[in-house]
Amino acid sequence: MRHSIFNLVRQAFAGNQGWPRQWRSPAPKRAYDMIVVGAGGHGLATAYYLAAEHGLRNIAVLEKGWLGGGNTGRNTTIIRSNYLWEESQKLYEHAVQLWEDLSQTLNYNVMYSPRGVMMLAHTQHDVQSFQRHIHANRLGGIDNEWLTAEQAQAFCPILNIDPSLRYPVIGAALQRRGGTARHDAVAWGYARAADALGVDIIENCTVTGIDRDASGAVSGVQTSRGAIRAARVGVVAAGHSSVLMGMAGVRMPLESYPLQALVSEPVKPVMPCVVMSNTVHAYMSQSDKGELVIGAGTDAYTSYSQTGGLHIAMHTLDAICELFPVVRRMRMLRNWGGIVDVTPDRSPIIGKTPVPGLFVNCGWGTGGFKATPGSGHVFAHTLATGEPHPINAPFSLDRFRTGRLIDEAAAAAVAH
């Protein structure tokens, strides 16, 4: 049943008892043409585009828990494409363009809200770094503009630009097309659309091994629900990608860290945009429900524990209260963590692996949500054709051998 105001009204008169399942709960078949491991946003998007754009219908997405339960459901939902390097710009801009009509594409309101993402500059070094981004983005056709401190406050009235701040706001870079989306709806929308095209989404199905044939190529996976054959397997398992790839004997250049986020109690609209500050380590937006959504940093040590330390949240709220003094009496409602998989250059790995038939999409670190549609789209191309899409070709695993890194943390380097 299509989602529409017409059906909403019709169902309202029927006591909302006629809504069909958004996706099935099928038992795994013995074999598929292709298996995607991991039903997060990226995995589900991959399956959707495999079905919708490459005509592949005999596909399964295997998920050890419930779909969208990992970082898809734990992030702070920020979307932007104002990256420094051309390779990144193309990848994230591809995603933003898909975001723009994703609700219509999926017939599911993912609430993409281009409310503007503003990144604050506090030091001369920040100014240099942001100007570099702005010049690079303008050349790449991506909107990103410099604001003075006063203009930044006009864009976000609760922002404190008092020059006596420990790290005063001296300007900002604004991407107006950046914004937020409703994270759960993204997973559900892709799941529903993929399911409608025949994709089997199999929850509570843990992959315990990756099978390879005599030639060394992938032949299927072992799972908690039995062996499943497939000649192509795409691993999209975020923080646990290195564990899964290890099953196929591939050692990944990944480290996994807990990353925290928190929300306040809901209040009436007070925060009209997304504000980020790398220098003081804080970012904040307000959800449609009214909660202030606040991102904190990663713990200093690698871990698979989905709770981070209290001191990390404390450090973030220090910064939030300085930047937005009116929220100091507000209260933290929920605090949680997710496991992020970080590569040496902090850019993702999307492509082939040394094992024939085995593909990987991981290493999104702290910023994967924004890329969801673009990531799924190019990874589907890679899985379907066996070769990377031009957009993800630079994001190969091989780059750690050749040295052709795409280091986005680079321009944030601080010294002098």
Added chain:
Amino acid sequence: MIVRQRSGTRLRFSFDGKDYTGVAGDTLASALLANGVHLMGRSFKYHRPRGVLGAGAEEPNALVDVAGPDGRSTPNLRATTVELYDGLRATSQNRYPSLRFDLGAVNGLLSPLLGAGFYYKTFMHPRAAWATLYEPLIRRAAGLGEAPRRPDPDHYAQRYAHCETLVVGAGPAGLLAALTAAQSGERVMVVDEQAVLGGSLLAERRATIAGQPAADWLAATLATLAAMPNVQLLPRTTAFGYYQQNLLGLVERVTDHLAAPDPALPRERLWQVRARDVVLATGAIERPLVFAGNDRPGVMLASAARTYCNRYGVAVGRRVVVFTADDSAYAAALDLQAAGVAVVAIVDLRPDPSGPGVVAARAAGLTVMPGTAVIATTGHWRVTGARLSSNTTLACDALLMGGGWTPSVHLFSQSRGTLRFDAARQIYLPGTPAQRQSSVGGANGVFDLASILAPLAVAGDIPAQGGFLGLVPGSRATGFVDYQNDVKAADILQATQEGFRSIEHVKRYTTTGMATDQGKTSNMNALAIAAAALDLPLPEVGLTSFRTPYTPVTFGSIAGAARGALFDPVRKTPIHPWAEAQGAAFEDVGQWKRAWYFQHIGESMHEAVKRECLTVRRAVGLFDASTLGKIEVVGPDAAEFLNRLYTNSWSKLAVGRCRYGLMLTEAGFVLDDGVVGRLAADRFHVTTTSGGAGRVLAHMEDYLQTEFTDLQVWLTSTTEQWAVIAVQGPRARDLLAPLVEGIDLAAMPHMSVREGRIAGVPTRLFQVSFTGELGYEVNVPAGHALAVWEALWAAGAPYDACAYGTEAMHVLRAEKGYIVVGQETDGTVTPEDLGLGWAVGKAKADFVGKRSLAMMDLQATDRPQLVGLLPAHLPQEGAQIVDRADPPIGSAALGHVTSAYDSATLGRPMALALLAGGRRRMGQTVHITTATGTMPATIVAPVFYDQEGARLDA
């Protein structure tokens, strides 16, 4: 008539502008109920009129904003936990224009349209309308209270504490545990979220303990504990988070209950307590029953009504009906009856209830209706009747619900202990603990006082026994599961019908359990309804995770004193006061404040920097370089250690000589640089960039402790111990000479270090230059730095010396093509890219980054290389370099401008840039992006001044 049986100091307060009086010890909720006010709020979505459901932290409905002086306002406070004080002003929320006449109530009429997840199914056309029309409307309708409009004038404190036993919850189980631990001599902390300690005993009028009334036993026990020096009692303190290694986060509310708090007091105090053992005595929370109309004002938990009656002396109605599936509600009925309230009937879902409560109720003449359900209610602003499954309606003005009790396992679950499901009693209980921790009393599913307090003799208790989960049979599914978020049983049924099978999905799709009460009263009913709909045993639907905090915690408490100047430590050099007195402007570099430029009266920044640069080139300048990172590297293997950490070779560096060192990341990119001096065969004075000091020391320690364990080397940060004064310019030696003792300046070569005295103070004197002029860096103990600076300043007067800041330093070094790590480098730049290939010891067996330097891409010849640019105008740092004056969108950048200055020495703008294959393109013209277009620039070598280096050792 309202029954009010308690006396005490009268307190005036207002709610929505109307004045009332309460009694000391009241909560806002008990005081409003005592005044006959049941309508306290509106629900989130349908704006339904709501009264209190509970009497404590679990309250989902009665959320208010409390205003104080000086712009203090706090939204979303539970009226059940707001302590009354004289002059308190509270207002209701989420209604317009008033609580009684709320336009938002129209949503209630549209409720069939607004079921679970309706917003995912519409608002999609036209595309632009989401952001411009629908979303703004939804945002305005959503939210609860208003965020404060003014900065918070209060302050917050933080404390750390250790103890042997931390007891969370001061009900009977917690107090007994505390007493036991305290009597063995342990340091014990007892925390409880309420204003007074006692938990359930505060509302216990029936039971006797050790032969005395419960209240007397409580008073005696508290007195005993209070008198023990090893016991700390913390009321008004919520344990909100259970972290690793038995670290608990507590928040103590210090002043919110006071009418006129001492301004010196913090509003709240955040405690971080590390305990050897933790006892969780967090009790249990009563559940509502889910039936149509279970949210009308006057419908509340039986335990809450009992608390209002016994503890606050407030009767919640004159004619009450009790609807229960649990024995404990009988105690409420009996206590209310004893207080003079008419108990119309006890409607018990169970076909054959027979516990001590039932016996006592029948003995007291109460009507018990077994095997009966309340399936609907009447009334609007207040419940007026309860419709029974037997098709009769009982008139009433309060309806008490006893759905059974849910152990408060929140903290246990946060501690990563595993829960177990007790299928017989349909409750989750603490299973295997993950830390040194035990759960006792209600939190552990033990509800009878006799078991909790054994071996003390207990009589007269009516313990919880029974309970019911899910939709009441015979009721329509319009009953509310999550009151605050307006989630009905029907919404959960719809979610399961739409294929949401995991409870996490059901929760997120319907928003059940996601309100500010975090599902304290709703989660189990939601689980049961979902399980029944999916035809699964309850545990198979899963359990949503218990996230910190237990109840919301003020941001200000978590931030504590880390605000203003204390937000992050400010590091100042010993010479800072001098610079400040000279009117220097400062810039933030990491935590340091560095003198940026010294502006004379009437000068612009540009003019000041120009003057400083020219003075250094012409005569001499003093520069405070104290922020430079310094690390003393000592030990028999010190040279070998540096060999492995730096690209350069150190073995042959003679004592008394210095070398410019480059340090790489594992990936082969420049991490840091600095001059290293050899003071002895086994001792090096290493300098790092100002911002990199901590990073470099950590990098060194990391390798020393994990990779190079064969080396005998010790590392000591000496950044704070040595202050550094750079003396740079053709007259530098002349300036220094009269002040130096024990060093033959004339015999010192460029890149050397000597130890001696300067201005009577011990010094490590380096002859090094970051300006291209003859230069020295005078290292002196920090405590003497200001005196030495002043002596040098005085000595410089005859030469017309200047003090220069970081801006001039940057210009001077750029004119010489000296790089700044973090400006010419960005983590993607190799030594070769910078033209520093000479600093890489090709013959060395290994050093960090060596293997990566051999990678194909790092050897490529089209990599960005450091070049100079002579641009038409001053470009922005960070501007991109392109081939064409009019580059089309999507053009590839050839590189970027890393530094750009208006050079006084050259009399024109200049820039350093990283440009693809730049060294092969000398003399060519490229284009630099500007805010509006591009400007042309000529590629030149990156050394603009004194290319031969003749001035360095003049």
